[in-house]
Amino acid sequence: MNSRGYLTEKEVRFPEEEITDSGPVPIIECPEEIPCDPCCENCPAGAIEMEGVTALPEVNYDRCTGCGICMEVCPGLAIFMIDASSEEVRLTLPFEFPLPEIGETVTTLNRQGEPVGTTTVKEIKPRQESAGDTPTVTVEVTDTEARQVRNIRRQNGRK
Amino acid sequence: MRITNHPILSFNERDTVTFTYEGEEVTANKGETIAAALHNHGVRELGKSGEAERSRGLFCAIGKCSSCLMRVDGVPNVRTCITAARQGMEVEKQSGFPELPKSSKKIEPEEVASRSTDILVIGGGPAGLKAALTGADAGAELLVVDENPFLGGQLVKQTHKFFGSSDQAAGTRGIEIGEELVNQVKERDRIETMTGTSAVGIYEDTVGLYKNRERFLKLNPEKIVVASGANEDMITFPNNDLPGVYGAGGVQTLMNVYGIKPGDSVLMVGAGNVGLIVTYQLLQAGVDVKAIVEVRRRIGGYFVHAAKVSRCGVPILTGHKVLGVRGEGKVEKATVVKLDESGNEISDTETEYSVDIVALAVGLSPSYKLLAHAGCELENVPELGGYVPVRDDRMTTSRSDIYVAGDAAGIEEATAAMLEGTIAGADAALELGSGGEKELQAIRDSRGQLEELRAGPDSKELRTGLQQVKT
Numbered sequence: 001m002n003s004r005g006y007l008t009e010k011e012v013r014f015p016e017e018e019i020t021d022s023g024p025v026p027i028i029e030c031p032e033e034i035p036c037d038p039c040c041e042n043c044p045a046g047a048i049e050m051e052g053v054t055a056l057p058e059v060n061y062d063r064c065t066g067c068g069i070c071m072e073v074c075p076g077l078a079i080f081m082i083d084a085s086s087e088e089v090r091l092t093l094p095f096e097f098p099l100p101e102i103g104e105t106v107t108t109l110n111r112q113g114e115p116v117g118t119t120t121v122k123e124i125k126p127r128q129e130s131a132g133d134t135p136t137v138t139v140e141v142t143d144t145e146a147r148q149v150r151n152i153r154r155q156n157g158r159k
Numbered sequence: 160m161r162i163t164n165h166p167i168l169s170f171n172e173r174d175t176v177t178f179t180y181e182g183e184e185v186t187a188n189k190g191e192t193i194a195a196a197l198h199n200h201g202v203r204e205l206g207k208s209g210e211a212e213r214s215r216g217l218f219c220a221i222g223k224c225s226s227c228l229m230r231v232d233g234v235p236n237v238r239t240c241i242t243a244a245r246q247g248m249e250v251e252k253q254s255g256f257p258e259l260p261k262s263s264k265k266i267e268p269e270e271v272a273s274r275s276t277d278i279l280v281i282g283g284g285p286a287g288l289k290a291a292l293t294g295a296d297a298g299a300e301l302l303v304v305d306e307n308p309f310l311g312g313q314l315v316k317q318t319h320k321f322f323g324s325s326d327q328a329a330g331t332r333g334i335e336i337g338e339e340l341v342n343q344v345k346e347r348d349r350i351e352t353m354t355g356t357s358a359v360g361i362y363e364d365t366v367g368l369y370k371n372r373e374r375f376l377k378l379n380p381e382k383i384v385v386a387s388g389a390n391e392d393m394i395t396f397p398n399n400d401l402p403g404v405y406g407a408g409g410v411q412t413l414m415n416v417y418g419i420k421p422g423d424s425v426l427m428v429g430a431g432n433v434g435l436i437v438t439y440q441l442l443q444a445g446v447d448v449k450a451i452v453e454v455r456r457r458i459g460g461y462f463v464h465a466a467k468v469s470r471c472g473v474p475i476l477t478g479h480k481v482l483g484v485r486g487e488g489k490v491e492k493a494t495v496v497k498l499d500e501s502g503n504e505i506s507d508t509e510t511e512y513s514v515d516i517v518a519l520a521v522g523l524s525p526s527y528k529l530l531a532h533a534g535c536e537l538e539n540v541p542e543l544g545g546y547v548p549v550r551d552d553r554m555t556t557s558r559s560d561i562y563v564a565g566d567a568a569g570i571e572e573a574t575a576a577m578l579e580g581t582i583a584g585a586d587a588a589l590e591l592g593s594g595g596e597k598e599l600q601a602i603r604d605s606r607g608q609l610e611e612l613r614a615g616p617d618s619k620e621l622r623t624g625l626q627q628v629k630t
Contacts (some may be wrong), residue, residue, distance in 0.1 A: 002457040005465030005475040032462040036322035038330035053324045054615040075320035076463030113472025151470040
């Protein structure tokens with residue numbers, strides 16, 4: 001991890017299927033003990049537990065209401081929301097680049113920035129509406145892709 | 160080229176000024192430095208070195224490295240990276256050690272006696288501004304000086320959200336923390352600020368200040384807080400002085416402060432937090448980053464910063480180094496080679512990149528020279544970035560009237576700088592008979608928070624270093 005700069009699928013602690021099937025939940029990809037606690041401090045449900053400011057955050061999925069505030073406040077942009085309650089999985093990503101439009105076709109990228117597939121943008125939350133000043137983009141992906149896709153790229157060189 | 164579409168920053172149309180460069184007209188945004196405007200105009204070579212006549216260009220962009228010296232209105236050795244462009248200025252390239260103009264006006268020193276300054280703060284970054292606010296709230300009169308055309312230090316270009324705990328503004332972007340500090344300072348009647356002003360020497364009881372290249376002021380403060388920040392480091396490889404080899408912080412200044420694209424295509428050197436963050440910010444500004452090259456076998460910066468650039472497709476090449484760069488008067492190509500476990504180059508693993516910028520994020524060194532000049536006891540502590548003053552737990556150096564705070568005390572993050580500034584400002588005020596329990600409490604709280612910040616496994620070296628300078 002320290003020589004690569006990204007996690008492999010195996011290294012990510014992905015919640016059980018029954019949890020992701022129940023509605024939106026956060027996937028926290030924060031494997032390093034750094035001094036940082038906004039996810040835990042800002043969770044309105046008290047669902048993120050940390051023992052001290054440098055500890056790793058633990059999600060208590062029983063308490064989580066799926067509001068997504070942790071994703072929006074995370075300074076490391078390391079939290080993603082997954083909602084597998086319907087056929088197509090809705091994946092919400094923090095996205096600090098010029099925003100696409102709803103309905104726009106985008107390329108999905110994995111943790112190494114390699115293309116996974118294409119999809120259309122379902123929802124956009126601009127900075128102004130975000131609890132933590134981080135814009136987010138929601139796309140629909142397959143179950144398998146939800147474990148891989150962590151970024152999108154606008155097509156035709158649109159930046 | 161100017162950045163027009165940015166996800167975090169907005170660069171509004173501004174008033175402009177016109178100056179001449181080698182007789183040619185150049186337009187600059189009002190408040191923009193000469194070097195930034197020239198970069199936007201496509202000028203990379205700002206001068207020539209002495210005998211070897213090698214091209215000289217921008218490097219640090221914050222007045223630390225003297226690579227951007229030019230002749231301005233006939234006066235040589237002007238640091239164009241911190242000098243704001245003014246209407247009608249005449250800017251020329253200079254070579255080597257230029258002659259002084261024969262008819263230059265002599266600047267007479269002025270005693271500054273009209274105002275009593277209890278505490279002089281040198282450096283208007285996070286450490287200095289916090290020291291000033293804490294000192295002012297305790298009742299002391301302060302003057303903050305900074306060489307740059309604006310206050311806020313390096314916070315003015317930190318578009319990312321800070322880590323830390325919620326008591327330390329975690330989750331807030333550095334630029335917003337900077338703006339908030341500057342606004343608070345402006346609201347305080349007890350704080351006077353001078354930008355464009357260099358502290359050029361600290362003597363027994365006098366400090367010399369050179370203001371806007373026009374006035375030389377002599378000041379006799381009771382206490383001095385040196386929060387002079389840090390210099391970007393350089394590494395050796397053939398043609399490392401070619402214009403286009405820029406400090407990563409310099410690149411960040413061009414794009415995030417002045418809204419100027421540093422180049423079209425960048426090779427980043429160093430995978431510490433600075434290298435990772437600046438890479439991400441380059442991508443946000445629409446600049447292509449070919450790769451991040453890191454000589455060590457592991458990424459030095461935070462994993463989450465590395466993950467952000469990785470998922471944008473920027474490879475992080477650990478165990479690689481820059482072999483050299485080349486180009487006609489500016490960077491055009493950079494060659495990278497793979498290293499084996501013992502750090503030897505592996506043959507036939509060279510890769511050549513077509514880039515116009517090689518950004519160096521290879522470390523920072525504390526700006527200690529004023530402290531050395533003042534006679535403060537220094538130690539060379541590699542874990543803290545180089546020479547730093549020994550100090551007690553209230554940031555007092557071996558000279559009881561001089562405090563240190565921020566990167567000048569050892570390379571750390573802005574959060575630590577603000578806490579150290581708070582301690583220095585509170586203690587300086589207490590020593591002058593201002594303040595009381597509130598300041599003592601601020602010192603205790605800041606110490607506690609510093610301890611917590613430095614508790615992680617990542618800060619092990621830092622903790623070792625700090626032990627060596629404790630008195």
